Amino acid sequence: MSKWQRRTFSTEFKIDAASLVLDQGYSIPEAANSMGVGETALR
16 A cells, blocks of 8 residues: 655745735636646645
8 A cells, every 4th residue: 555645836836826816816726726736735
């Protein structure tokens, strides 16, 4: 049985994701879908 490895995101990715929500008015689910990650990755 293998262990799960947690994904890590670059600073640039985090800034881009935050910008979608804070500056462009995306909801968290919309931003997550746009960035290609699950909703909980942006919380």
